[in-house]
Amino acid sequence: MPEKMSIVRNQFRPSRRQFMVGASTLVLPGWLASCSPSAVADIVMLGGEIHTVDAANRRVEALAIAGGKVFATGTNKEMERFIGANTRRVDLGGRTVLPGINDSHLHLLIWGLSQPPFSIDLTYPTVQSIADVVAAVGQVAATKPAGEWIVGRGWDQPYFSERRAPTAADLDAVTPDHPVALTDFSGHAIWANSRAMAIAGIGADTVPPAGGVIVRDADGNATGELFEGAGWLLREKIPLPTVAQKTAAITVAMQRMLARGITSATDPRLDPPDIELFNEIAAGSSTQKMRMNGLLGAGVTAVTLREALDSLQQISLPNPAWMQITGVKIMGDGIPTGNKTAWLNEPYEGGGNGSLLVHGETDEERVAELTAMINMIHAEGLQIGTHATGDRTIDTVVAAYQAAQKANPRIDPRHYLIHADMVSEETLATMAAEGIGANFNPEIKYLIADSQVQSIGPLRAAREWPFNSALAAGVQVASSSDAPVTQGNWLQGLATCVERKGKQSGEVSGPEQRITLDQAIRTYTATPAWQDHAEDYKGSLEAGKVADLCVLDERLSAADPSSFAGIKVAMALVDGSVVHDAGL
Numbered sequence: 001m002p003e004k005m006s007i008v009r010n011q012f013r014p015s016r017r018q019f020m021v022g023a024s025t026l027v028l029p030g031w032l033a034s035c036s037p038s039a040v041a042d043i044v045m046l047g048g049e050i051h052t053v054d055a056a057n058r059r060v061e062a063l064a065i066a067g068g069k070v071f072a073t074g075t076n077k078e079m080e081r082f083i084g085a086n087t088r089r090v091d092l093g094g095r096t097v098l099p100g101i102n103d104s105h106l107h108l109l110i111w112g113l114s115q116p117p118f119s120i121d122l123t124y125p126t127v128q129s130i131a132d133v134v135a136a137v138g139q140v141a142a143t144k145p146a147g148e149w150i151v152g153r154g155w156d157q158p159y160f161s162e163r164r165a166p167t168a169a170d171l172d173a174v175t176p177d178h179p180v181a182l183t184d185f186s187g188h189a190i191w192a193n194s195r196a197m198a199i200a201g202i203g204a205d206t207v208p209p210a211g212g213v214i215v216r217d218a219d220g221n222a223t224g225e226l227f228e229g230a231g232w233l234l235r236e237k238i239p240l241p242t243v244a245q246k247t248a249a250i251t252v253a254m255q256r257m258l259a260r261g262i263t264s265a266t267d268p269r270l271d272p273p274d275i276e277l278f279n280e281i282a283a284g285s286s287t288q289k290m291r292m293n294g295l296l297g298a299g300v301t302a303v304t305l306r307e308a309l310d311s312l313q314q315i316s317l318p319n320p321a322w323m324q325i326t327g328v329k330i331m332g333d334g335i336p337t338g339n340k341t342a343w344l345n346e347p348y349e350g351g352g353n354g355s356l357l358v359h360g361e362t363d364e365e366r367v368a369e370l371t372a373m374i375n376m377i378h379a380e381g382l383q384i385g386t387h388a389t390g391d392r393t394i395d396t397v398v399a400a401y402q403a404a405q406k407a408n409p410r411i412d413p414r415h416y417l418i419h420a421d422m423v424s425e426e427t428l429a430t431m432a433a434e435g436i437g438a439n440f441n442p443e444i445k446y447l448i449a450d451s452q453v454q455s456i457g458p459l460r461a462a463r464e465w466p467f468n469s470a471l472a473a474g475v476q477v478a479s480s481s482d483a484p485v486t487q488g489n490w491l492q493g494l495a496t497c498v499e500r501k502g503k504q505s506g507e508v509s510g511p512e513q514r515i516t517l518d519q520a521i522r523t524y525t526a527t528p529a530w531q532d533h534a535e536d537y538k539g540s541l542e543a544g545k546v547a548d549l550c551v552l553d554e555r556l557s558a559a560d561p562s563s564f565a566g567i568k569v570a571m572a573l574v575d576g577s578v579v580h581d582a583g584l
């Protein structure tokens with residue numbers, strides 16, 4: 001095994017011994033009374049509701065930080081003794097402190113590039129109709145040289161006041177001279193104008209790649225909507241962002257996420273040049289203060305996967321506390337929304353079962369390809385995160401993880417399902433037994449809870465993302481935004497975990513799947529650290545762990561969950577340094 005790969009495989013884990021090396025700074029509760037009276041903290045926070053997210057979900061009122069780590073937690077009186085002449089004292093006034101939020105599935109680079117000035121913001125309520133979108137595109141077209149691409153992101157058809165699908169003709173009126181590609185909120189659909197489709201060669205006879213859909217009218221003409229792989233026919237014609245643009249996008253995205261208290265994230269599906277870029281940014285870590293974890297993108301065949309794995313061998317990650325690669329992402333299927341591209345056991349409302357997105361002519365061939373890819377990554381000693389939303393895909397992936405582990409047993413590989421919307425009770429039991437994690441998306445639940453009834457019916461829509469069942473079964477459940485699918489407002493996600501209200505109707509969707517506030521907080525902190533193989537040093541506020549934390553401007557346990565989304569983040573700390581301070 002080449003030396004460089006060992007960095008990728010053996011994730012950064014400051015050993016217990018490393019913590020001990022800073023021996024004088026490590027204080028365990030219990031020997032506080034006997035510890036050196038000269039111990040002085042850098043920061044002491046007093047009078048708060050501090051969720052430690054330790055094994056017992058202990059809440060304390062005070063916390064001391066020294067040398068970038070949590071030094072001790074306890075009562076105000078216990079922590080006051082660590083205040084010295086140079087200690088910063090923070091009076092919390094009853095406010096909530098959480099471990100730094102770990103958004104465990106966040107396309108940070110793509111999110112950055114999907115924000116202005118790189119892309120037009122088409123999210124609701126910025127735009128509320130097709131007419132709004134056309135107006136926004138028209139405005140940009142007026143300032144751009146003819147022929148240059150116009151891109152936007154975030155539209156969501158159920159929120160259009162016109163109550164119909166968008167078309168190329170809508171855009172053609174304002175963009176006769178510019179190709180336009182507008183990605184929807186989910187990233188699984190593109191709305192293009194005629195100029196863009198002409199450049200991509202999409203016409204009446206174009207056959208989309210497997211699993212892809214070119215939406216057509218009664219005469220067989222493409223209407224302008226492209227789903228899944230069909231979107232790539234067009235995407236590959238759009239000039240790639242430059243390294244400078246990507247660097248700017250990552251830097252701005254990190255700043256914006258830190259201001260929301262998000263201190264760690266997993267960016268899935270990175271290619272080797274992007275991994276290098278994150279690595280370079282991490283190397284200048286005086287400016288980077290967000291801990292990044294990445295998954296390598298696998299492509300859609302065992303051949304593209306092999307190439308990706310080989311290219312990973314060339315990469316050295318010397319600063320894994322700030323940038324590490326734990327594994328590989330496979331794209332299993334699509335999504336069970338109106339696109340109907342998730343692969344289901346029982347048909348959608350109105351018919352169709354969807355399919356896998358990996359290479360293959362038949363279901364059998366695609367299952368074989370997916371299984372081969374899983375075996376290959378498992379044999380490399382890497383973690384696997386597979387995008388699997390439909391129950392049939394989920395069952396297929398879990399069976400393949402199980403078989404790979406049986407054939408080639410590894411200690412605690414922590415493979416997981418990304419999304420896992422429609423996971424069954426039976427499969428949850430298997431996942432718990434096998435140590436397979438689930439990465440759920442409460443913010444997407446909030447967004448689509450109401451509209452899902454049309455595509456999968458009321459029972460399946462209500463059960464989508466069964467948090468309570470998964471936790472009761474003993475599955476490791478992490479929550480994530482999947483930004484830019486949502487906008488990374490984890491406080492909304494927290495509210496959805498405990499309330500499960502739909503954004504459009506405000507009605508509760510699947511009340512039996514609601515979970516407690518403590519459970520919900522854990523899905524954004526300790527369990528994502530588990531997913532990162534990093535629970536030894538982050539994810540909870542316990543002595544010896546890194547001082548990554550998030551101070552809210554309110555007391556969470558006293559707030560109405562329906563108001564969580566509006567709570568401000570007062571402070572964020574990473575490695576004991578203040579990276580966001582809105583003032584208390």
Ligand SMILES: [Zn+2]
Nearest residue numbers: 105107268482
């Ligand atoms: Zn994603």
